[in-house]
Amino acid sequence: MNQVFAFLVALGMGLALAQKGPITIGSKIDTEGAVLCQMTRLVLEANGFRVNDRCSFGPTAVVRKALTSGEIDLYPEYTGTAITQFFPGQKIDAAVSRNAAQAYAKVKELDLKNGIVWLAAAPANNTWAIAVPKALADKEGLKTMADFAKYVNAGKPVKLAASQEFVDRDDALKAFEKVYGFKLKPEQLLILPGGNTTQTEQAAAQGTSGVNAAMAYGTDGGIAALGLVALTDPKGAVAVYQPALTVRKAVADKYPEIARLMNPVFAGLGEATLSKLNAQVAVNGKNPADVARDYLKSKGLLKP
């Protein structure tokens, strides 16, 4: 009887010690955010954390505010988003934002003053890109943005579907136009207000209103599925968007093992890997949690 009791006490203590947290994790409402958020949840839970799953709960502004006000403890964010949106008072050199390492270092340094710690970034660049139908790319030999500029300057038909933001911002379409030397006329643009890349890519794939080019992100899962190809940006015209976990400093200090656990996971997430995982969710319709679990198990980051 005493042994049973002692066992129960030991078990209870063991459980109490093993349960760390709770850690509240969140993400934006997009495919990649959901996948990264679920990976974080699974790894932390497997290592004895209690996790509050608030994945996919709002747009950038809401999620960031939730982090800085302590509503959530961590969420995946992009270096490029931070540089362009989170430090309005700072004048950041455009060259810094286009260099992955420098951009990450700058963001890490600046955000620490807000009490936010950036864990290691994934070696992927989910930046702005322009995607065109594969048939058009093959016919006209379009591979890079330089080819696209040549195509546009030759006066051949082009119509780009994009969000208002993509057209207005200095570091998106305007940066492409400046670096590669072309200029799209207003009638060559189809603006989808509040449009996201799935909508623009669908427009280009269907040729809606003559659209044959689309705003896209580097790691979008839908590009290949919709029969498009993303044009490369060899001159680095636009800012780098590397995903990384942003953690409240109080939490990062209390649980240093979060960084130790998550950094190896993010280190394995290259562009090709991320877009493959995104495609499983966005194109094949799988649940982000299942996709994250299968991936982590296949890499030995989660015990099968």
Next chain:
Amino acid sequence: MPRRPFSGLNPVASLAVGLGLLTLFLPWLLLKPTRISPGVGYAAFGLDPLWAGGLLALWLILPWSKGARRGLIAGLGVLAWGGLIAAGADRLLGSAGEFARVSPAGGLWLGIPAFYLAFFAAYREGGWRATWTAPVAGAVLLWVGAFDRLGPAVELGAWRSQFGTELWRHLALFGSALIQAVLIGVPLGILASRGRGFNWVVGVTGFLQTIPSLALFGLLLAPLAWLSRVLSLEAALGILGVGALLARLLRRVGTWAVLVVALPVGLLGMVLMGALLFGLLGPDPLRLAWNAPLSQAGVRGIGAAPAVLALTLYALLPIVAGTRAGLQAVSEDLRQAGRGMGMSPKELLLRVELPLALPLVMEGVRGAAVLTIGITTIAALIGAGGLGFFILRGVEGGAPDLVLLGAVPVILLALLTDLLLRQVGRWLTPKGVR
């Protein structure tokens, strides 16, 4: 005189048949290589000539029947409609790739109002005995899984575990907001009916409805997060008690002095009540601790607390307006009669005015309920979940099937709520007024 062949036709049934025949020429199903790709439409006869032919025959004989016979034919039509969908989806998916999807299209959707009209015509002729076939046919289709291979059902398969939770959350958010809106809106409506001095009540609730939800969430996030950190449950209850007392004392000074105290304290009370109601009704466990920060009790800048608060504010207008209209419609003669019997103002309100106003109050509640079921979809924007989660994810991901997985249950819930509250309204109406 020879009888003209079309003279005896029921106009409603004719409209149903017209619509039903039209559906046969529209695309019923879209075949897409993946869930986000553009689709190719297939019309009824291209999917399965046998089922389509059967459906065509049933539509053609529908006008020449009446009452229960018409109901039976319409019921068989619903079965043929479902059979065509199932057979068509099987055929399209049979030769397509692993990730191909079949989505419902115009012809399939238009069939629903067509059958609704057909059953309506049968109901007018034969009452409920003519329309029992409608629920039976629907249940048979669900039981044999006629829609199981359609896109939204496939999405449901991928999200099954979340779907139950989100549906529960949706109902809990809706229920918390509606209960709270009734508890606040009816007294406000009574206040608003007391003379011209209180017209501003309706104005304020109307103004609340004009605030965009996303803006409201943005405004609420920081103050709620702050409250959730600095106040404990006992401190919050203390503030509520002191506030109520203070408001009572300040009544002598004037309405505005009361409002200065009552508004912030009332908002705090609403936040607390909303979070507790949701904790009781919802799937997330409720932990109450007297001296822990309020965030433990569910009051947070994100999640259910701001969502329930916003939904409550949006639901106030119909309830306040309904209550006020109901009370103002009570005739002065009846009030005089009550006073003549020696009733105090309180008795007059509870025993004469409110019972007579109840049908209009219930109309307001019904309006608020149907409205709230729909706009609860915005709760997903602030991390509170609900069926809006699927709509938002679907729009973001360009997957119309996922949008439908969120939207169709919302529509069904709204119709069901409407039906239920109509019935409740009938029960609550005093016999003398009926």
